[in-house]
Amino acid sequence: DDGIPVGSDEDEGVEVRQKVVQVDPKEQEDFDRELKALLQESLESRKSEVRTRSTLNMKVPMNVLEGSKDQRAGESESGEETMDEEGGNAGGGSKVRVKVLMKKGHKQQTRQMFIPGDCPLVQSTKEQEAAELEE
């Protein structure tokens, strides 16, 4: 290798005069119908299932609750990398770090993720916090 970085910055400035993508309305209609059918069918199949799932294990584990109040991307304590910026398709503006609660087998675990500040999921917690503050 001659040590030249591959796919470097110079490449960014390509301006392709692009044709405007036109979605065939017929195709879209057809697709929407199939999507709707799939959704409907999924819902129906679940409804007809017997509801025996009473064992709800939805408690947020304590360790997750510690020190996770509304941290903005970029000011992370551990110096870990923040979301890459160039994507620009996550809604723009600030990003909020959330913890996603998941199950691996029977074990609970969380993974960190960034979501846009204007995401409804964040809005609700913000409102909640604001309400708490007022009390």
Add this chain to the structure above:
Amino acid sequence: EEPPGAGAGEDGYDYGKGDFVEHACRYCGIHSPACVARCNVPSCRKWFCNSRGNTSGSHLVNHLVRAKHKEVCLHKDSPLGETILECYNCGCRNVFLLGFISAKAENVVVLLCREPCLNVNALKDMNWDLSQWLPLIDDRCFLSWLVKVPSEQEQLRARQISAQQINKVEELWKTNPDASLEDLEKPGVDDEPQPVVLKYEDAYQYQNVFAPLIKLEADYDKMMKESQSKDSVTVRWDIGLNKKRVAYFVFPKEDNELRLVPGDELRLRYSGGTSHPAWQSVGHVIKLTAQEEVALELRASQGVPVELSHGFSVDFVWKSTSFDRMQGAMKTFAVDETSVSGYIYHHLLGHEVEHQIIRNTLPKRFGAPGLPELNASQVLAVKSVLQKPVSLIQGPPGTGKTVTSAAIVYHMAKQGQGQVLVCAPSNVAVDQLAEKISSTGLKVVRLCAKSREAVSSPVEHLTLHYQVRHLDTSEKSEMHKLQQLKDEQGELSSSDEKKYKALKRATEREILQSADVICCTCVGAGDPRLSNFRFRQVLIDESTQATEPECLIPLVLGVKQVVLVGDHCQLGPVIMCKKAARAGLAQSLFERLVILGVKPFRLQVQYRMHPCLSEFPSNCFYEGTLQNGVTVNERQSTGIDFPWPVPNRPMFFYVQMGVEEISASGTSYLNRTEAANVEKIVTTFLRSGVVPSQIGVITPYEGQRAYIVNYMSRNGSLRQQLYKEIEVASVDSFQGREKDYIILSCVRSNEHQGIGFLNDPRRLNVALTRARYGIVVLGNPKVLSKQPLWNSLLTHYKEHECLVEGPLNNLKQSMVQFQKPKKIYN
């Protein structure tokens, strides 16, 4: 020699580095881990991206809907790691039912299914906010912060798949889950292949068009070469300097188009008799003599039946290497976004790209040390090329395109952008360029195919294999010792051979890395020894003689600036398979770019032809722009007493009325009268003091070429040896070369069939522009004048009183009537 790896090409190299990215979107090829997810249905497990492309829904959603699949797994490098998306509470995996909810107070979110978990009353009492359930799939797309939408750049370089294609391929997957999009467009066995077009949606469409054409050509080539077996061959034995056995034998070239070239592989066989058991060995052609004798360096050194000389057979060993490399380059072009810059990617596919200028500090002078001074148009060419990412330079005959190319390469190398790669389709052109570039003082390495290492080269000292042998440092002494041993014994023990190969590879790498410029053929740029090299700047000479996929091989090594040199008014690449040629494989990339509106920079001063000889080609092929860099005086044949009809005009059209015949092979033509007169003209030249090396006889037909060679050696009135030294060649093989005197035999002379090969204006251009001092054209004006271009050539000769007939020593102006030209293509 190197063991082929699994699924690897002929020379053990896995073509297309980004070849198979497992997690690439099966629709469009996008493969950044953050943008893709896998369908989790066990029988499917295909990856898709979250871009909409040209459809209303994202590719991932499109697939799930069309295939009625409902489970998804994220990529291991995605924010959530390798995770099957499922309801936190009940484990439901139907993505159409899943959505996020968040905890009321904390920044904690969880996936929950809409039915039933979202409606379970017990949840409401906990700290979850059920009012804001956010579905995974929104507006026909996955949440973009879970599976990212690829950037616009990425989408532009991906396969532009349509909704119809998606539906078709999904349909196909139902019966054949491993089918690819290419399978949709595969032509049937008897179908005409898809023809080439000017613009391609993406590199996948490009590959879909060219891959079948290359396959057709490869199959044809294989079929033709493997049918070339010869029996009862008589062999004479020798030993080369490297102690290898060399067999000499005559491999008569019949009047078909098969051309044996140095580096070709042949198998020499002895089928066994009472005195000697059967034997065979493969070897490389290292030399071809004018008498069509072949020198074959054998791979085997032991057991060669050197005591025998008669009864051998020879077969052609067909190699797929060059075709494999073309296919590999196309694949790399499509799947590896670092293969060429974004600008070049879109430019080559014919997309409209915003103009780009390379901001380079231009040199003060555009010439280069060791090269002749550049003329004005050459200087302008160098200057314009250095500022553009893609440029075309058109070099009409004799306009100094090698010098110009060398000057361009010199300045590129001085810009400090890394090594420059210089290629051409033919070895001869590569050698010439390597020599010129090296004379500027740059460090040049000429990389030859392994099969050609024993073929002598005018730039031997620049070749990699020579430099490896002659690198004189103490650490290399071990390799040299082993080399010596190998030379003496013919082979090494397997452990020594291993050691030797490793040392050699390291040395090759070292030498290649220290070069400023690497020169090789286009196909050679796919050599595994270059697979880890990246070249930002690439110049391809004779690019109009390469097919597009051939041209692509040197480009996909990371090019950001490319210079294509050539002349689309001369002959293009030779395509043997008619089907592939009809579909447009013979059109070069240079030509397509010209048709797309890229204006080539034309070199305008020619230094080859007597001004009288350049007049017609200039007017007819170059809009009259060709200027003469040589004067009449510099091209005067002083002391040559030849009966030119107009003394200051060393050209004439010699009217011939003899008929054409079909040659013995049934595939070519010959014309006895013309051949007899060619011999008379040659003899007259020789008598007048011209030496054989100054004369070239050219003809479009292989049948006539063979006939003239034969006729002259049997009927020439001077010493036979003199005629043997005269080069008789096809017009096509003479492209890029010159002689002082050219005799052109047109052959075609019939009432109704037309003029075949002669119809191509580019062939006429090549034929007329080979001579420096004088040209004689032999042909039938009555037949040729039907074609408009030939009609104007004949008119040109007639107007200058150079259309003549009669015996050579008493030429008279011909009054033959021309026919009305009409457009006939056959």
